[in-house]
Amino acid sequence: MDYPDINPVVSAHVETVVMLSHKKTDSVINVKVEFGEGEGKVPLDNIAKRAEAYKPKECVTYKMIKEYIEAKYGFKVHTAYIAEVKRELGLPMYDAPNAVEELKQPRKPPTTEKVEAIKDALKHFEVI
Helix, strand or coil: CCCCCCCCCCCCCCCCCCCCCCCCCCCCCCCCCCECCCCCCECHHHHHHHHHHCCCCCCCCHHHHHHHHHHHHCCCCCHHHHHHHHHHHCCCCCCCCCCCCCCCCCCCCCCHHHHHHHHHHHHHCCCC
16 A cells, blocks of 8 residues: 655654554554564563653652651641742642632741752752
């Protein structure tokens, strides 16, 4: 089957795109891949190294940030302060399921010491 609008590209790696469908196929392409060492074989060590690089980072929670700050600096920070610093830095935020429309008392802004501790924790966990 010819595809005139597709230009083949020579590359050092291969990517596969698959479109799933309930229809019956017009044709089938059989691909045989051999793993191991030697010419024409795909080394398993390389696959393991590349898979490790694509491993997602651990999700950093507010609890982890609070524990880090308490252990390193010896004081506690409120989650609202962490959220405020994240907002100032333009980091992604999620809607809090327990957020209130209006606070009963206005919250004081975090001290410079607490802001710096939160930024240090965010750097420690590689968020910034």
